[in-house]
Amino acid sequence: MSHAIEVKDLSVWYNVAGEPAIKHVNLTVDEGEFVLFVGRTGSGKSTLLNSINGVIPNIINAKLEGSVKIYGRDTRLMQLKELSTLVGTVYQTPEDQIFSLVVEDDVAFGPENLALPPDEIRKRVEDSLRLVGLLDRKKFPTFLLSGGQKQRLVIADALSMRPKVLILDEPTSMLDSLGTSEVFSTLKKLRDEYGMTILMAEHKVERVLGLVDRLILIYDKTVVIDKPIREALMEDLVMYGIEEPQVSYLYKQIGGSGKAPLTIEEFMKYETGFSEFSRGRQVALVDSPPKTLDPVVELNNVWFAYERSKEWVLKGTSFAVNKGEFVSLVGPNGSGKTTILRLIAGLQKPSQGEVRVMGKPTTKMSRKELSSFVGYVFQDPDQMLFNTTVLSEVEFTPRLMGLNAQAVRKKAIEILEEFGLLEYKNENPHRLSVGQRRLLSLASVLINEPKILLLDEPTRALDWETGEGVLKFVKRLVRDKGIGVIAVSHNMKQAADHSDRVIALYSGTVAAQGTPREVFMRAIENPNWSLVPPQVFQLSVALSIRPPAVKIDEIMPLVDEYKARAKAAGKA
Ligand SMILES: Nc1ncnc2c1ncn2[C@@H]1O[C@H](COP(=O)(O)OP(=O)(O)O)[C@@H](O)[C@H]1O
Ligand SMILES: [Mg+2]
Numbered sequence: 001m002s003h004a005i006e007v008k009d010l011s012v013w014y015n016v017a018g019e020p021a022i023k024h025v026n027l028t029v030d031e032g033e034f035v036l037f038v039g040r041t042g043s044g045k046s047t048l049l050n051s052i053n054g055v056i057p058n059i060i061n062a063k064l065e066g067s068v069k070i071y072g073r074d075t076r077l078m079q080l081k082e083l084s085t086l087v088g089t090v091y092q093t094p095e096d097q098i099f100s101l102v103v104e105d106d107v108a109f110g111p112e113n114l115a116l117p118p119d120e121i122r123k124r125v126e127d128s129l130r131l132v133g134l135l136d137r138k139k140f141p142t143f144l145l146s147g148g149q150k151q152r153l154v155i156a157d158a159l160s161m162r163p164k165v166l167i168l169d170e171p172t173s174m175l176d177s178l179g180t181s182e183v184f185s186t187l188k189k190l191r192d193e194y195g196m197t198i199l200m201a202e203h204k205v206e207r208v209l210g211l212v213d214r215l216i217l218i219y220d221k222t223v224v225i226d227k228p229i230r231e232a233l234m235e236d237l238v239m240y241g242i243e244e245p246q247v248s249y250l251y252k253q254i255g256g257s258g259k260a261p262l263t264i265e266e267f268m269k270y271e272t273g274f275s276e277f278s279r280g281r282q283v284a285l286v287d288s289p290p291k292t293l294d295p296v297v298e299l300n301n302v303w304f305a306y307e308r309s310k311e312w313v314l315k316g317t318s319f320a321v322n323k324g325e326f327v328s329l330v331g332p333n334g335s336g337k338t339t340i341l342r343l344i345a346g347l348q349k350p351s352q353g354e355v356r357v358m359g360k361p362t363t364k365m366s367r368k369e370l371s372s373f374v375g376y377v378f379q380d381p382d383q384m385l386f387n388t389t390v391l392s393e394v395e396f397t398p399r400l401m402g403l404n405a406q407a408v409r410k411k412a413i414e415i416l417e418e419f420g421l422l423e424y425k426n427e428n429p430h431r432l433s434v435g436q437r438r439l440l441s442l443a444s445v446l447i448n449e450p451k452i453l454l455l456d457e458p459t460r461a462l463d464w465e466t467g468e469g470v471l472k473f474v475k476r477l478v479r480d481k482g483i484g485v486i487a488v489s490h491n492m493k494q495a496a497d498h499s500d501r502v503i504a505l506y507s508g509t510v511a512a513q514g515t516p517r518e519v520f521m522r523a524i525e526n527p528n529w530s531l532v533p534p535q536v537f538q539l540s541v542a543l544s545i546r547p548p549a550v551k552i553d554e555i556m557p558l559v560d561e562y563k564a565r566a567k568a569a570g571k572a
Helices: 045-052 080-084 103-113 118-131 147-159 177-194 246-253 264-270 272-278 337-344 367-373 390-400 405-418 434-446 464-481 492-498 516-525 535-542 552-571
Strands: 005-013 022-029 034-038 063-070 087-090 165-169 197-201 214-219 222-228 295-304 314-322 326-330 352-357 374-377 452-456 484-488 501-506 509-514
Touching: 005 045, 022 045, 022 214, 022 222, 034 045, 045 063, 045 165, 045 197, 080 087, 087 147, 103 118, 103 147, 118 147, 118 177, 147 165, 147 177, 177 197, 246 264, 246 535, 246 552, 264 272, 264 535, 272 552, 295 337, 295 484, 314 337, 314 352, 314 484, 314 509, 326 337, 326 464, 326 492, 337 352, 337 374, 337 452, 337 484, 367 374, 374 434, 390 405, 390 434, 405 434, 434 452, 434 464, 452 464, 464 484, 464 492, 492 516, 501 516, 509 516, 516 535, 535 552
Parallel strands: 034 197, 034 214, 087 165, 165 197, 326 484, 326 501, 374 452, 452 484
Antiparallel strands: 005 022, 005 063, 214 222, 295 314, 295 352, 501 509
16 A cells, blocks of 8 residues: 655755755655644745645745655646645635635635536535534635634635645644634544544644644754654654653653653553652742732723623723733633733723723823833734834834934844844845744834733744743843733743743633632632643642642652652662
């Protein structure tokens, strides 16, 4: 039997005279496999996936050496139309792949192009929409779908061609946490119930653990790791800038071998020695109290409803954020997180109650005064980028405020350098990748040295190492310049690792606030908040370690002690 996909010694050049974008790639994928592709931004994942689906060289011009075969047939010898019935592809930005105004028309588009009989088209549209859970939205306008629904529609579009292989290139980078779950559960269904062959590039390793069979890591333009997922997790992924799930990391630290556990339950089964040793242990952990009580932002009993809507989004929300504090704002979709940022930035006014910035009610501040204190990085960078070059984008606000052009240029260059964007300074921002546009939107806010920084999911669409770099950079500003940060986050591991305090919203009010540990303890008693604490916290709770660790570092002393014991026992 031939493989579903067979890539042999593949190298691809966008620029024939220059370096290849990928080189000497060899891999095979069998029917029914779900393969995860990881690698830092620019490592070549998209180039590889686009060479497999034939977009390279059919649509994107490039030179290829080596071969790509799908079910034994060389893709370069096939027409695009034929390829589209073999491989369906889903990209990062769903809007770029939706062409019709009505959901069912969008799905029908491909089969219509195949000139199938109307009955067959109707059947395919229904089947595909049912698969992705959008059948009830058949007649719905596409532009009114949520991000997750749009991306599921794009999956339905691909499925309507009845492809043998589905390729997804960072399908959740533009989606919020809910949309991300929707897409992943659709993929699970496709795998479990239909045995679909799936290739997906994705940064969120921990979230797809139970989903994928194999991991392929691209580094330095070629395949470096290609192993079943449990064995791949035994490798040092951090060295390649890739997120490592906490349980597999711990398992390795303890000296575990063979296959890595994927869940807390598996960890406790695989690692009975450590689990017995640490069960019920007390650890010396103290949460540092807030450094200063010098609020830069205060919400006092804030109520808010959007115009024309009768529903309260915020129902008496109160909290303060202090100078030199990094606060994560967490909570389920629709709990009011972005609304709070908009109120603080003065883009909305509270219906009742008061928002104070630097001690002053925002209603008594001019737009200019408020924006001199508050920097707001939107969830969608494209709503913020409107200049024609990267450099002018960063310089825009300080120039507008009439600052010295030379001084502005110096700062702009520094900050572009910091975010790895300097080489693109003369490019149009819209030619950058999604991740780079996010970094640029952050740079163009940070150049104004705000006292309060509002971040809406700051690491979305960034590879793990870049995301960690951004958070560390922001933390330096918190420590060195004493700014106050409010970061909306769905990633509890990041919230635990980087914030001083967590504020959890639930249905328009503050459900809990405190150190990450305090909030996670409350969260496990209140599953309806849908906050899933980091794995290390869940493991600590399962082993009754007191207090439970929220960061990997906090559990390492126990690991070291256990290892020392084991070593001593081995010698005795
Ligand atoms: N259309 C293109 N034209 C020229 N260079 C490109 C093009 N697409 C990607 N590249 C370059 O190829 C390399 C690999 O990029 P890419 O395949 O997009 O990586 P990834 O998907 O892992 O982020 C990068 O150096 C990138 O700048
Ligand atoms: Mg890519």
